[in-house]
Amino acid sequence: MNCDRYEDLIHLYVDHRLDKKETGNLLSHMETCDHCRQTYEEISALKDLLGGIQMKALPEGFEEELHVRLLEASEEKTNTWVERIKERLWSGPKMKMAVSFSGVALAAVLVIGNTGLLSDISQKTVMEEASYDMAYESVEETAAEAPMALMAEPEMAKMDMAVRSGEVAVTFDGASNVPSEDVSNYAVTSQVEAFGASGGTQKKETKVVKENDFTGRLIIKTANLSMNVENYDSNNAEIYRMVEEMGGYISDTSSYYYIFDQYDDRNNKKTGYMTLRIPYLYFDQFVGQLEAYGDITNHSSNANDITKQYRDTSAEVKNLEVREAKLREIMGRAEEIKDVIEVERELSRVRSEINRHQSILTDWEDLVSLSTVTINMTEVEDLKVNVKPVDKDVWTKAREGFIYTVNRLVDALEGFVIWLVAMSPIILPVGVVAIVVLRKLYMRWK
Amino acid sequence: MSDNEALLLKKIKEGDIRSFELLISEYQVYAYNVAYRMLGNEEDAKDITQEALIKVYKSIHKFKETSNFSTWLYRIVMNTCKDELKKRKEVTLSLDKEIETDDGTVSLEIGDERLNPSVVVERNEVGHVVQEAISALPDANRIVIVLRDIQGLSYEEISQVIKEPIGTVKSRINRGRGQLKKILMDQKHLILSEQY
Numbered sequence: 170m171n172c173d174r175y176e177d178l179i180h181l182y183v184d185h186r187l188d189k190k191e192t193g194n195l196l197s198h199m200e201t202c203d204h205c206r207q208t209y210e211e212i213s214a215l216k217d218l219l220g221g222i223q224m225k226a227l228p229e230g231f232e233e234e235l236h237v238r239l240l241e242a243s244e245e246k247t248n249t250w251v252e253r254i255k256e257r258l259w260s261g262p263k264m265k266m267a268v269s270f271s272g273v274a275l276a277a278v279l280v281i282g283n284t285g286l287l288s289d290i291s292q293k294t295v296m297e298e299a300s301y302d303m304a305y306e307s308v309e310e311t312a313a314e315a316p317m318a319l320m321a322e323p324e325m326a327k328m329d330m331a332v333r334s335g336e337v338a339v340t341f342d343g344a345s346n347v348p349s350e351d352v353s354n355y356a357v358t359s360q361v362e363a364f365g366a367s368g369g370t371q372k373k374e375t376k377v378v379k380e381n382d383f384t385g386r387l388i389i390k391t392a393n394l395s396m397n398v399e400n401y402d403s404n405n406a407e408i409y410r411m412v413e414e415m416g417g418y419i420s421d422t423s424s425y426y427y428i429f430d431q432y433d434d435r436n437n438k439k440t441g442y443m444t445l446r447i448p449y450l451y452f453d454q455f456v457g458q459l460e461a462y463g464d465i466t467n468h469s470s471n472a473n474d475i476t477k478q479y480r481d482t483s484a485e486v487k488n489l490e491v492r493e494a495k496l497r498e499i500m501g502r503a504e505e506i507k508d509v510i511e512v513e514r515e516l517s518r519v520r521s522e523i524n525r526h527q528s529i530l531t532d533w534e535d536l537v538s539l540s541t542v543t544i545n546m547t548e549v550e551d552l553k554v555n556v557k558p559v560d561k562d563v564w565t566k567a568r569e570g571f572i573y574t575v576n577r578l579v580d581a582l583e584g585f586v587i588w589l590v591a592m593s594p595i596i597l598p599v600g601v602v603a604i605v606v607l608r609k610l611y612m613r614w615k
Numbered sequence: 616m617s618d619n620e621a622l623l624l625k626k627i628k629e630g631d632i633r634s635f636e637l638l639i640s641e642y643q644v645y646a647y648n649v650a651y652r653m654l655g656n657e658e659d660a661k662d663i664t665q666e667a668l669i670k671v672y673k674s675i676h677k678f679k680e681t682s683n684f685s686t687w688l689y690r691i692v693m694n695t696c697k698d699e700l701k702k703r704k705e706v707t708l709s710l711d712k713e714i715e716t717d718d719g720t721v722s723l724e725i726g727d728e729r730l731n732p733s734v735v736v737e738r739n740e741v742g743h744v745v746q747e748a749i750s751a752l753p754d755a756n757r758i759v760i761v762l763r764d765i766q767g768l769s770y771e772e773i774s775q776v777i778k779e780p781i782g783t784v785k786s787r788i789n790r791g792r793g794q795l796k797k798i799l800m801d802q803k804h805l806i807l808s809e810q811y
Contacts, residue, residue, distance in 0.1 A: 180789045184763070186770065215796055219764035222745060224648050228661050231647070232636070235665050239632045242669050506800055 175205050183213045207507055214510040221517045387479050387533065390452050390540040392470040398463035401439040401548035407462065408443070408544070415455060417447040417539060427547075431573075432566040440547040446539040455542065464552055467545075479533055482526050489523045620684065627675050635672050642685055643668060645766065646692045652761040653696040655750040667695040682775075689768075689776045693758055700754055748798040756791030763788055 178195045181187045187195065199206045398404045401424070412419060424441025447455050459465065496516045503509045560566075589596070626634035639646075646667060651660035670691050678687055749757060758777060762768045770788075774781045 176793075177785075177789055180792060181785070184770070184788075211796055212792055215792060215799070216764055218745060218799075219760070220767070222765055224644065225651055225657070227644055227647055228657060231643075231661060231665075235643075235668060236632070236636065238665055238669055239635065239672055242673055243630055243632055 172202065172205055175199075175202070176208055179205065179209045179212055182209070183216050210507060211510055214514045217514050218517060221521055386474060387476045387537045388449075389473045389475060389533070389536045390449055390470065391473075392452070392456050392468070392540070392542045393545075394456070394459060394465055394469075394543070395467035395545040395547070396459065396463045396465045397547050397549045397552060399549065399552055401441075401546060404462045404546065405443070408445075408459070411455065411458065412445050412447065415447055415451040417445060417451070417455075420444045420446050420541075424546075432569055433560075433562070438548045438550070440545075442543060442545045445542045445544070447542055449538060449540045452540040452542070459544070463546075475533055475537070479530065482530055486523055486526045486530070489519055489526070493519045493523065621680060624675070624678070624680065627672070632672075635675070638684075639668060639671070639688070642688055645685070646688060649689065649692050649761055649766060650696055652746070652749055652765055653693070653757060654699060655746060659699065663695050663699050664692065667692040670695065683772075686772055686775045689762070689772075690778070693776060697754065697758075744802060745799070748795055748802065751798050752791055752794055756787050756794065759784055759787040760791040760795065764792075 175195060175198055178187060178191060182192065182195055199209060405424070409419060421444035422441065423443075424439050426437050427440045428436065428438040430436035456468075456470065493516065496512055496519060500509070500512045500516065503512055620638060623634045623638045627638065643664065647660055647664045650664045650667070651657060654660050654663060667688075671688055674691075678684070749760065752760065759773055762773045762776060763770075768776070770781050770784050773784050777784070
């Protein structure tokens with residue numbers, strides 16, 4: 170019996186690359202051959218071990234450093250190509266004159282024919298570019314803001330905590346400006362005590378949740394709102410300020426112009442959305458205050474009680490941890506390599522199970538301690554509808570549009586001429602050949 | 616390739632850096648992990664990953680949209696790692712030869728790290744032991760093992776990354792696993808003493 174051949178099959182088998190027939194062959198062989206069965210167990214244990222390795226996170230400052238290096242690389246890139254062509258093209262004064270002259274002549278012809286069409290196109294591109302840039306802004310904002318909010322300088326966090334526990338105490342003494350539901354009151358009370366006592370960093374908050382062991386209830390709160398506002402930017406800034414004051418953060422935001430008027434900034438209208446994370450104590454207060462900023466056209470909120478799931482999962486983790494300890498004990502006594510690998514496989518399975526459960530728990534803790542609010546905001550001319558006055562600057566705007574179009578045309582033609590001259594080493598020979606061939610064909614046809 | 620990626624590629628070819636950063640945002644952590652497994656330390660992995668990503672950016676116009684971006688990126692990362700490993704080999708010192716210094720001749724010695732308890736403590740993570748074993752593999756086999764068993768690429772993808780036929784990929788995986796198994800067996804006591 171040739172076991173070497175079977176070893177090759179084993180590798181394919183653990184990678185699920187063996188067809189049914191060969192799988193059958195291998196399995197029946199392994200029933201009789203201890204050596205191959207052991208090889209199979211070792212290889213599949215090895216594969217599990219490698220597959221279970223945790224991914225390493227990028228080192229700190231990786232992206233910033235890369236950004237700097239990319240900037241350098243991109244400068245090199247442009248310097249080598251564009252500059253070289255430009256220098257060559259624009260070196261002679263005669264060439265310059267000829268190019269600009271023909272450019273103007275062509276421009277004049279085209280302006281007459283195409284003004285309408287071109288201004289349309291250019292307007293569109295402007296809009297596209299504007300929204301594109303906006304999208305980027307939003308991405309950067311999130312990237313910059315999220316870690317800041319998470320890390321929260323210790324001093325700031327301390328102050329924050331003090332304020333929070335203070336306010337919350339007031340809330341409970343007198344009537345509430347935090348109208349919270351009955352169910353959540355348990356959780357609130359237990360947490361308030363803890364807040365007052367600890368007053369540490371943001372991390373403490375989740376720890377508190379853990380230590381409490383959930384005598385209270387765990388509720389994930391979310392809200393979805395759509396609203397119309399009169400001034401997008403200032404309202405946005407106001408809401409951001411409020412979120413920060415409450416100790417929350419902005420997890421996601423995006424905005425763009427849905428009406429873009431290139432002649433008059435005042436006519437621009439923005440729309441967008443933001444996803445905010447608010448400490449759950451402030452959730453209702455926050456949603457209530459939003460009404461002051463504009464007309465709320467749509468409002469839905471949701472409270473999801475996960476107390477039971479949380480308790481089950483943390484019990485599961487405890488069980489698994491006991492099991493892990495036991496396995497490690499067995500590992501210490503294992504003599505044979507086969508046993509070691511077997512136990513090791515089980516151990517890594519249990520560990521990954523524990524990790525999986527624990528990450529679910531942390532996610533829940535995060536979702537419970539910070540409620541999620543999504544706001545869709547649209548800027549409107551006026552919240553009350555009335556007749557719009559006629560714009561007095563129609564002619565000025567038209568003139569600006571005309572000049573703009575001409576400028577774009579000049580740019581385009583310049584580009585065309587540059588291209589033409591740059592390509593002339595190819596175009597000329599090809600043209601000559603084409604003429605010769607055509608002439609020959611013509612003669613023959615004649 | 617999704618529409619989103621196609622749009623980003625168009626922008627990148629016009630020289631837009633932010634589009635590039637968006638495009639690689641999901642891949643760079645994989646690239647970094649591959650480099651880490653290949654080179655064995657974080658510092659080098661970071662440098663080489665960045666170098667590779669810059670190469671990707673500079674040669675993005677060579678990328679054909681019909682092929683798979685991640686495979687292409689892996690290939691560049693792998694090649695950059697190979698260059699680095701080659702460079703390292705050139706400066707490797709011989710253990711047998713004596714080295715001439717101003718104070719006479721000296722010879723190199725390898726310390727027996729395995730018996731040193733502090734070293735064991737340092738590596739109380741399964742990843743470290745496995746990493747050492749991976750580092751001991753020959754380059755060609757290490758590449759396929761990292762791509763197949765750690766990153767989970769298919770045989771076909773690996774064959775595209777290293778530009779070798781599937782048969783070669785197969786035999787390298789077989790050989791690599793065999794070698795790795797042997798190395799790990801020899802280190803059984805290390806795995807035992809570590810904490811999971």
